[in-house]
């Protein structure tokens with residue numbers, strides 16, 4: 001059996017659309033109970049039953065992160081507060097945090113989507129699953145925890161950091177599958193090496209679930225090689241619950257996004273019109289199962305595209321390409337639009353380049369300069385100045401070929417770049433500080 | 435065969451001192467050093483030390499990029515023209531080196547010149563043919579008198 005819910009996962013496209021229209025009208029009914037949507041719908045004349053076919057979703061207004069912040073904390077809540085059982089919240093470094101409330105049934109539906117996602121990646125109830133990620137307000141902790149339990153794995157709620165303990169847990173309980181942030185796995189591997197352990201030989205790991213920060217195909221392949229596992233891409237965002245939004249199947253050819261739970265659109269971030277199928281644009285999502293806090297046409301700011309064609313696994317839900325960046329990640333240097341992922345893609349193809357890097361954009365003598373600090377892998381260091389000099393030149397050329405701006409490459413000592421427990425900081429734009 | 439320890443080093447205040455204090459803590463004596471800098475804020479530090487294997491391991495344990503490189507350490511005389519004589523012989527033997535640094539062993543008598551070359555095997559062969567005297571490893575590392 002390769003399906004968690006065969007009927008839903010293999011539903012014909014027409015069936016998916018029918019289900020979505022039905023659930024969308026229900027969602028409009030529920031959303032009316034919130035202060036925010038009640039006012040908005042009255043203004044725009046939107047009523048339950050307004051939507052007759054899926055294309056008509058474009059009649060509905062978008063919801064933005066700013067809308068959530070402006071109506072903090074309860075403006076989007078549709079139910080009595082006594083029916084809310086949990087909240088997750090993003091750290092609001094600027095302004096109000098983004099908070100999402102859940103009823104008990106919301107949590108149940110979410111756990112089911114995570115379980116379906118993990119099952120899709122080949123994880124079964126016989127697995128020992130270590131969740132290497134922060135619990136608390138961050139959705140990756142409890143989100144995966146409930147999904148792992150729903151699936152029936154033995155769960156190890158390991159939390160983030162403390163690599164020695166992570167390795168000990170893996171060895172003590174024979175961990176077979178784990179979830180972690182990709183940048184953390186590079187560090188974890190270093191600790192394995194320092195202990196003279198080889199994860200391939202000294203653990204029973206066979207599957208990793210990696211997500212929460214964008215990463216390239218090259219980085220995935222590196223992780224698979226280092227640990228001797230299959231690594232599956234997970235996509236989620238806290239506004240859409242958290243993990244369990246879109247997941248790779250064992251064919252690793254894009255992430256099936258669960259269209260029975262979300263309506264997925266890809267729009268041009270400038271015009272907000274839908275882009276032709278297969279073209280890159282901003283991901284816009286509507287929740288279909290959420291009671292406490294439904295969101296309609298939420299602009300995620302993530303850039304991706306639908307992958308054309310059918311997946312050999314038999315699932316009919318569309319596949320998303322890996323996230324190429326965020327509309328707010330993009331930076332402009334010398335008139336060129338650059339995404340950090342493009343630079344990572346280039347660096348990861350150069351074997352001498354370490355997995356840690358930091359991009360800084362700085363105004364030097366009235367010129368915007370793209371500075372890339374990159375670690376040289378210790379095993380490639382030969383003590384030969386000329387070789388390293390050539391390496392920096394090669395890196396600079398390859399990056400320029402990709403992003404059209406010639407960078408300044410600065411080699412740095414291993415471990416000298418800032419490392420965080422959470423998402424790695426990859427870009428510092430010093431121009432903004434001025 | 436003598437080894438130097440080569441370490442990747444960022445050109446920043448205090449970074450060189452971090453290396454020397456790590457080696458000091460491991461009880462390693464630094465006998466000679468040279469620093470080659472690239473134009474991009476980093477360089478390579480080459481060291482001749484009392485125990486190169488231990489030095490390299492200690493530095494690696496402390497997260498430095500360190501490696502052992504084989505070098506040729508040639509005897510020269512410590513008087514005016516001593517280096518000139520030696521370099522003439524090295525040139526006549528057609529040995530091309532990428533880095534060189536010297537150390538006095540006993541003032542007024544002997545000194546040595548350490549050279550870093552692309553092809554060490556070939557270089558040693560040529561030095562032998564040119565009649566140049568290599569310094570024994572123990573003398574290079576300063577362990578000979580113990």
Ligand SMILES: [Zn+2]
Pocket residue numbers: 249250251256311312313314315
């Ligand atoms: Zn598939």
